Amino acid sequence: MTLEAPNDRRSNTAYRIALCVAIMVAAAAALFYMPRRPLPAVSLADAVVSFNASSKDSPVGQHEPRLTEAEILAAIQAQLPTLPDSVNPLFADVLRTRSIPQGSTISGLDEWGSQEAGYSTVWWINFSLNTGEGSGYALRIRHNNDPIAKPASEPKLQQTSYDWIP
Numbered sequence: 001m002t003l004e005a006p007n008d009r010r011s012n013t014a015y016r017i018a019l020c021v022a023i024m025v026a027a028a029a030a031l032f033y034m035p036r037r038p039l040p041a042v043s044l045a046d047a048v049v050s051f052n053a054s055s056k057d058s059p060v061g062q063h064e065p066r067l068t069e070a071e072i073l074a075a076i077q078a079q080l081p082t083l084p085d086s087v088n089p090l091f092a093d094v095l096r097t098r099s100i101p102q103g104s105t106i107s108g109l110d111e112w113g114s115q116e117a118g119y120s121t122v123w124w125i126n127f128s129l130n131t132g133e134g135s136g137y138a139l140r141i142r143h144n145n146d147p148i149a150k151p152a153s154e155p156k157l158q159q160t161s162y163d164w165i166p
Contacts, residue, residue, distance in 0.1 A: 041099035044069050051106040051125075060110035063148040064123045067106070067141070069098070072127060075141045087137040090129055103130035106141070110149075112157070120157040123147040 048069050055061035076091050083091055094100055105128045113119035125142040145157040 041097065041101055042104070044072060044094065044098045044100055047100055047104070047106055048072065051108070055108050058108055058110050060121055060123050060147050060149040061108045064144065067125060072106075072141055073098075075127070075139060079139055083137075087129065087131060090131060090137075091139070094129070100127075101130045104128060104136070110147075120145070121147060121150040121154055122157065123149075 048067055052066045055064070055067070073095060076095055080088060080091055080095070090101075107126050107128070109122060109124040109126065111119045112122045112124070123142065123144040124140060126138045127141050128136045128138040130136050143159075145159050
């Protein structure tokens, strides 16, 4: 079947509209059925630089030692044997490639507790690995319950701090 442009002006406009609609429908169908490619990974080093820059804005994080790529890799390595089978290969890929999937985050937490029990000043760093659309799995990278910025009057949090780098 071939489409020929009509000669009169009114029919010519309708032909152009029909042609534009057909092209848009074909383009939309092609985009809808096009296989989705994952977004490129982000280097772990770049993610660490970004986290360290943002932690300077934290009243607690600004006083703590900067996060390092080695600290993240050591934390993953130490926790890898205990991770569920569904995420173990993803974290092993981070160790191997030193890159993280788009949408993964490194975040700091400078307060922990509840309104009823009260809050404690902490410096916990979490690495949330994007495992798919709308899902992830988080590892604790640093768990410091006695940060430098903790007020002397604040009671000590009765939880163990741990550090993955000896």
